[in-house]
Amino acid sequence: MARAAAETIYPLLGAVLGDQLRVRLRCWDGSVAGPPDASVHLTLRRRRALRRLLWAPNELGLARAFVSGDLDVDGDLFESLAQLDRVVHPERGEPIRADRTGRVAALKAALRLGVLGPPPKPPVEEVRLAGRRHSLRRDASAIAHHYNLSNEFYGLVLGPSMTYSCAYWTDEAKDLTEAQTAKHDLVARKLELRPGMRVLDVGCGWGGFVRHAAREYGARAVGITLSTEQAEFARKRVAEEGLGDLVEIRVQDYREIQDGPYDAIASVGMAEHVGAAGLPGYAATLFELLTPRGRLLNHAISRRPEFTVRKDKSSFIDRYVFPDGELEPLGVQVSALEQGGFEVRDVQSLREHYARTLRAWVDNLRSGWAEAVRLTSIGRARVWQLYMSACALTFAIGRIGVNQVLAIRPDTDGGSGMPAVRRI
Structure with missing residues (x-):
């Protein structure tokens, strides 16, 4: 009689995870192994899940198996990922890798189960961009x-x-919408917006901040995005709110702006798309677009310096979520701004706020799951479920953070226009 799949596979999990994590495994043939009260419950729905993992025994293979529906994590995905992370990642963030003995055992198990074969085709939600990295055309494709x-x-x-960045959970914010409004107002106050000021929002998304700047502060706001879908939505909202005289939405790359100077610039969740090599040019461009004593609010995700960027392109985020996105340490971001001529005046971490924001987004996705699948695809919905749950975890444990850096373009005499006492 053929050996049950779970009975064959379960010892391999033990070889990788040791006795640090209790796992319950269910396989495509109905077989089950592991304690019923295990911390993590995994279901391998098809043999193809193992083939994906054999050809890509890393984060990418796991992601492909999950996105395709070949592998399921039963129960709360965030909690399961947290349990797995405690075992799979030691302090320095490097994943445990199977040794030669483990790989040989996996191949033997695959042979017994009849799952050997060519690499399965990746899910259609996976993308690999063509062209020169961070060229105008390739960046537009990544954003699209x-x-x-x-x-x-x-x-x-x-x-x-419709705000796709970290909310600001003040004591007064009762829900996600109010927390996002609080974030828009935090940015506006840091920039000290006033009626008639020209403010540029680099990567304006669906236009939430520019509308807030115009409606609440009387600023003349220009929002730029590379997404035609975002621009269409933002223009409609601007018109509905009667802000057409104060707000302009453009489909434009920040490197192509010619109508400076601006009194203030907000860049919220955009610098991550620039790339390490592009940060100096990014800083220099924004510096030139500002008037002397003008302020920049740069809101960006950062990684801890000890967690190095993989070069093997096995990243789930790079292949499925943010192609060409790059996270740099806070110090690298600040240095780029300073080298571009800015004087950095204030830094505020919002790391815990982003973990909470992501959990709120996951809750929205869960409650509207059927509609999310109808609007995109089951694979795309699963991408977002995995991506947001994993990111909530990495923010919560401090592997990545998010910071608001307030910087100014000093005038020729070194004047800043900043108050002597911190007001925010």
Whole structure:
């Protein structure tokens, strides 16, 4: 009689995870192994899940198996990922890798189970971009991959604010919408917006901040995005709110702006798309677009310096979520701004706020799951489920952070226009 799949595979899990984590495994043939009260419950729905892992025994293989539905994590995905992370990642963030003995055992198990064969085709949601990295055309393609899904899908996940960046959970914020409004106002106050000021929002998304700047502060705001879907939505909202005289939405790359100077610039969740090599040029461009004593609010995700960037392209985020996105340490971001001529005046971490924001987005996705699948695909919905749950975890444990850096363009005499006492 053929050996049950779970009975064959379960010892391999033990070889990798040791006795640090209790796992319950269910396989495509109905076989089950592991304690019923295990911390993590995994289901291998098809033999193909193992083939994916054999050809890509890393994060990418796991992601392909999950996105395709070949592998399921039963129960709360965030909690399961947290349990797995404690075992798979030691302090320095390097994943445990199977040794030669483990790989040989895996191949023997695969042979017994009849799952050997050519690499399965990746899910259609996976993308690999062509052209020179961070060229105008390739950056536009990267943005389109992520942001041009559908405004209805983003509305389901993000909620009424349609704001796709870290919220600011003040004591007064009762829900996600109010927390996003608090974030918009935090940015506006740091920039000290006033009526008639020209403010540029680099990577304006669906226009939440520019509308807030115009409506609440009387600023004349220009928002730029590379996403046609975002621009269409933002222009409609601007018109509905009667802000057409104060707000302009453009489909434009920040490197192509010619109508400076601006009194203030907000860049929220955009610098991550620039790349390490592009940060100096990014800083220099924004510096030139500002008037003397003008302020820049750069809100960006950062990684801890000890967690190095993989060069093997096995990243789930790079292949499925943010192609060409790059996270740099806070110190690298600040240095780029300073080298571009800016004087950095304030830094505020919002790391815990982003973990909470992501959990709110996951809750929205869960409650609207059927509609999310209808608007995109089951694979795309699973991408977002995995991506947001994993990111919530990495923010919560401090592997990545998010910071607001306030910088100024000093005038020729070194004047800053900053108050002597910190007001925010």
